[in-house]
Amino acid sequence: MTSGEVLVPGLPGAGEALVLTAPISFWGGVDPRTGLIIDVRHPERGASIADKVLFIPATIGSSTASTILLELVHRGKAPAAIVLDKPDAILLLGLVAAREMGWPTPVAVRLEKERFAIYAEKTVRIGDNGIIAIDGE
């Protein structure tokens, strides 16, 4: 069990961890209708981020990421929780706006990316207080 800093408050979440192994651009990289990773150059291409505990080492590219995340929240295709190495304001604004709209949004926490690997493919639980735990451990 470890504690991440809460970046944007939200609902606690649990799900299979998806640890991205390369930076991602949400616009052009994630389908806002399905949550599937569509960037052909991304190593996790084809994986779905919907309902996963999503570990993001870094983001790149277009400044449209916030809208994609807002749309994923609106459609119920958002990750169950988001873990970021650094507070990425462009991406996280999607959650901030979703909260302003009164929509249920997942919690986003900060954790150094060097600590991501142990969560890969485990079922991970993130509390609204930022506590990160692996199911069964």
Place this chain on the structure above:
Amino acid sequence: MTLALSDSERAMADGAQGEGAAMALRIVAEAARLLGAARLLPIASAHIDGAVYHGDSGTIFAETLVAGGARVSVPTTLNVGALDLTGCSRQRLEGHEREMARRMMRAYLDLGCAPTWTCAPYQAGHRPAAGSDVAWGESNAVVFCNSVLGARTNRYGDLLDIACAIAGRAPDTGLHRLENRRARFVFDVSGLDRAFFAQETAWPILGALYGRLAGDAVGVVAGVNARASEDHLKAFGAAAASSGAVGLFHMAGITPEAPTVEAALGHEAPEETFHITPVMVDEARRMLSTVSDAARIDAVAIGSPHLSSAEFAELHRLIGRRRLAVPLYACTGRHALADIERAGWRAELESAGVIVVVDTCIVVTPILATIDDGVLMTNSGKFAHYTPGNTGYGVVFGSLAECVESAVAGRPIFGGAS
């Protein structure tokens, strides 16, 4: 660091200027908190990337601001929307999606934004003064604003960009602060010869390579063996901002904050120097294509960022009196459309088989025909980056001249005049 709001900002957040303005200020303040800013800054202008339809949530968000009585408080231009409102080109958005896209564009106009609908606002008369603080969205516009104009903006995402425009404030952090604008690394291209720089493809190729090496760091390009036009810098910046999180680059002797390499570095030693070799350039060129041995192409797309009048002149010259075998989508804004209509080129280009796309572009909305294993050719580093994910087409990268020759032949043609 904790964020301190002024009395007037706190009053706005509490609804003194209506619920729309309050929501905008709360979003700006929340962004400032996430970014670790101590205060908000007044801004001189804004450029909004938020009006592309990606789903209903964006329309609902903008209409919530309108319903709350919000208006932009500084001069504000609009990036592309999902529809060509001029009617020059057709989008395959129908029914509910078309209606929501139209409502979204309407909502941003109702918020008081100018109907520029371009990703090259800096070529449509929106040119903030060097040193001024602004809030711009859209990655290529941001990088051009910072690097070429010398105005100061962070990479504002949609939602935050319109919130800043309404609040008239932006978080005091990042590239608004002089100390963060200093180059930390050198991207040395002095090992590349003059013949390389004579090709227009040099700029998107180097931009794509720069972006991959830079990540989000500020660097200075040294040893450019050529004159760089504004369109060259536009192509470099757009490619760099596609392959990396680039918000600002310097180019020694060319961009305003880099009279020399040493000045761009703030007279400190660089943390790293990349010596760019012809081998690295060839690799970067290859990476811009996802299809290596296409027997045919299905379309050509140019104009990311939107074509300038000068780029249209070159397209017009290269096509001459020939007819194209496959459609060539030429994406642009109303500023250049007015010029090509005055010159009589629009009709000539369209009769040759060019589809002029205004107010939008081929990677933000469905314009390209649905073709299995479709192949698109482009001279844009940004289109090369985003086309596969956003359209399903494979990409072949080449110069504008190669794009035109290939469009005439219906298959990739390389070499010849560039």
